[in-house]
Amino acid sequence: MTDTQERHVLVVDDQTDFARGLERLIQGEFDDVRVHVAESGEQALARLERTPVHVMITDLQMPGMDGLVLLRKALEKSPSLSAVMLTAHGTIETAVDALKAGAYDFLTKPIEPESLFRVVANGLERSRLLDENRQLRDQLQRHKDRLIGESPVMQRFKQSIQAVAQTDYTVLILGESGTGKELAAAMVRDLSPRSDRPFVTLNCTAIPENLLESELFGHVKGAFSGAEKDRDGLFVKAHTGTILLDEIGDIPMETQAKLLRVLQEGEIRPVGSDDSRRVDVRIIASTNQDLAARIADRTFREDLFHRLNVLTLTLPPLRERQGDIPLLARYFLLKACVELGLPDKDISPATLARLAAKPWPGNIRELQNAMRKLAVFGDTPSQAASPGSGLSSLAQEGELPPFKEAKTRVLDAFTLDYVREAMTRAGGNVSRTARLSGLSRVAVQNILGRYGLSPDQFK
Template sequence: MSAASEIVERNVGSILVVDDEASARQVLVQLLRDDGHHVEEAADGFKALGVLQDWRPDILLTDLKMPLMDGVQLLKKAREMYPDLTCIVMTAFASVDTAVQAMKSGANEYLTKPLNFEAVELTIERALERVRLVKELEVLREKANTAAPQIVGNSAPVKHLLQLIDQVAPSRATVLITGESGTGKEMVARRIHEMSNRGRKPFMALHCAALTETLLESELFGHEKGAFTGAASTRRGRFEEADGGTIFLDEIGEISPSTQVKLLRFLQTREFERVGGNQTISVDVRIVTATNRNLAEEVQKGRFREDLYYRLNVINIETPPLRTRRSDIPLLMRHFVDKYSRENSKTIQEIDSEFVRELESYDWPGNVRELENVIERAVVLTESGRITADHLPRTVTQSSGSKAWGSDVVIPGSRLEDLERYAILATYESTGGDSAETAQILGVSQRKIQYKLRDYRDAGLV
C-alpha cells in the first residue's frame, strides 16, 4: 500500500511541534496526543530540521520567535525539503505585520499566544482536512495512472474480447493481435500490458511500417557508435528500454526477411546484439504484435517466415470490426463526445436522433478510428451545443443506408436473397461473429455460412 493510501485510510494526523518554551511545548504536545495524533517535538529550528531529515509529518506547528533559527527560517528550509508540507505558526506578537510575514514565509494557518486550545484543535482539524484532500487526490492519480485502457462497448464481440484479454494478460505468452485497421489493436496491447504483472514497467510501441530496415533494427536492438552513417554515439534500443515490460510491434507483417531472422532469434533466446556490436545483451521483455494482414497467407506466399509466425502466434486475439458490433455505436459516440467536448471546452446539450441513426446505419470501413474522427469533427463544428446530421461528412450520409445489411429489407416486397442476407448477417452479429453458432441457429452448414459471408464481403455488402 502506498503512503498516500495509508494516510487516507487511517484518518489521523502526524504533527511536529517546535517551540523553545519547554512548558508551553509540552502542554501542547500532550493536548495533541490526547486527541489521538502522532506528535514529535523539537526545542528549536535546528533540532526540528534534524527530525525532518528522517520523518515527514502532516503538519509542522512552530513558534515564530525563537533564538538561533526563527520560525520564518525554519519554514523556508522545511518547504525546501517538503514543498507541500502544511505549516502552522504561533506567535505572541499578534499583529497584521507578523501575520503577513508568516504567510509570506509559507504558513498555511496562523495562531496567537497565549493559545486558545479550542482554536488550536479547530485549526489542526482544518489543516488535516486539507492534508486528507491532497492525499485523496494522490490516491486517485495513482489509480488513474495504473488503470487499464478503456475499451468501450457492451456487445457480445466486445465482451468476448475483454474476457480473452483477462485470460491472456497474466501470462508470459507472446500475443498476435489481428483485425482491420482502426479496430483498436494498440489499445488491446496496452490493456494486456497494464493488466499484467509488468504494468508498472515500460510499454514501448513501435510501428514497423514507418521505418526503413536499418532504422527499424536500430530502434529495436540499438546500435554502437559508427555502426552506420549518422550513428554518432551508442544508443540503447527499444528492447533494452522495455526491459521488464512489454514491447508492441504494430504492422509486424511489414518487416524485412533480415529483421525477421533477428526477431526470431530474440524470441528463441531473449538475447541480441546492438547493430554494429558484438556484446550479447539479455532482457526480459514480453512481445505483443499486431497486423491487419493475413500472416498465414503471407507464409504460404513465402513473404513471412513460418517459424517466426508460430513464435508470434502463441495467442491470437482478433479485434472485431465496428460493423459487427453496431449496438456499441451509441456508447462510443457518447464516449467521444465527452472526450472532445472537454478538449475543445464545449458543452454539448443535445444529440439529434437522426445523427445517431446515420451513425448506426453506416458501415464504418475505418472502424472505431473513423467514428472517433467523425465525432470530433461534429463537436468542433457545432456552435449551438446541439449535434445534428448536418455535422456529418458526406462520406457518412451518402453511404449510410445503402450498404447497411438491414436497411434495404422490407417485408413484404424484398427478394428472397435479401431476406437470406438479412437473416445470416443479423444472426452472425448477434453471435459475435461466430460462423459455427450462426450455422447452428439457422440450421445450415458452417461451410455455407462462410461461403455466403465471403460473397457479401466481395460484393461490398458488409
C-alpha cells in the same frame, strides 16, 4: 424497458388519491420500475436523499413548497433527474417557465395514460443517458481511454484480454485498421504482472527499413555512418517490461530473422556488435495484414509467425458490434467537445440509429473522426454535421433539441385547448369560432383536421 436494473419514479402531489392512481398506472406498465409517492415538496426532497430517483413527476400547485421550487432544489441534488411538471389546462406560460427551470417535460391534467407512459419511458431513457455520459466524462478525466463497449462480442473479447494478460506468453493481436489494436495491447499490459514495468511501443511502418534494426536492438559506435556513440535499442529500454510491435506484418525479412532470435533465445545483438545481451521482455505484436497470405508469398517467415502466434486476440470490426456504436459515438463527441473547450453536445436517438446502420469501413478511427466533425461543425446542443462529412443528412433529419421539442408540445397543447374552448363557446360553428379566435375559417378547419376533431362533437 429492456434494462434489467431497477429504476425509480417519484410522484409528488398533495392529492393522495391522484398520486396513488399514477403510481398504479406506472407500476402496471413498467415491470422494472419502482414508484414512490410524496405528498409535498419537503417529502419529495427527503425521498431524493434516500433513493436514486430517475424520473420525478410533480404537481405545480401544492401547499408550502410549490412545484417550481421543488424542481430547482431537486435538480441541485440530482442533475440527471428527469423532472416532469403537472399543469392544468391553459397554463402555457407556467409550462414554459418549468421548461426553462430545467423540467424535462410536462403533462396536462387530466392525464391520458398513453401520454404518461411515453413521458416516463422517455424520462427513464434520458436519465440513463445522462448517467452514462457522466461515467464517460469520468473516464476522460481519469485518462482511461480503453476499449469501450458492452456488446456480447466485446464482453467476450475483454474476457479474453483478462485471461491472456495473466500469462507471460507472446501475444499476437489481429484486426482491421482502426479497430483499436494498440488499446487492446495496452490493456493486456495494464492487467499483467508487468503493469508497473516499462511499456515500449513501436509502429514498425514508421521507421525506415535501414534504421529499424538499430531502433529495435541498438547499435555500437561506428556501426554505420552517423553512429557516433553506443545506443540502446527499444528491447533494452523495455527490459523487465513489455514491448508492442505494431504492424509487425510489414517488417523486412532480415529484421524478421533477428526478431526470431529474440523470441527463441531471449537475446538481442546490437548492430555492429559481436556480443549478445539477454533481455526479459514480453512481446505483443499486432497487424492488420493477412499473415497466412504473407507467408504464402514468402514475405513473412513461417517460423516467426508460429513464435508470435502463441496467444491470439482478434478484434471485431465495428460492423460486428453495432450495439456499441451509440455509446462510442457519444463518448467520442464528448471527448471532442472537451478537447475543443466546447459545451457538451449530444445526438438524437434517430441520428444514433442511423450511425449504427452505417458500415464504418474505417472502424473506430472513422467513427471518432466523424464525431470530431460533428463537434466542430454543429450548430445546436443536440445535433451537428460537417457539410462534407456525409453526416449532414443524419443531423438534419435528427430530432429537435429537447427544449424546442418540449416547447413545441406546449404550443400544440395550448392550441388544442384554445380551439376546443372556442368551438365549445361557438356551439360547433366553425365560422363563429373563427370570429371568436381571430383566426380565418380555413385556419380553424386546418387545426380541427390536424387534431382529428369534428365540429359535430361540440354541438
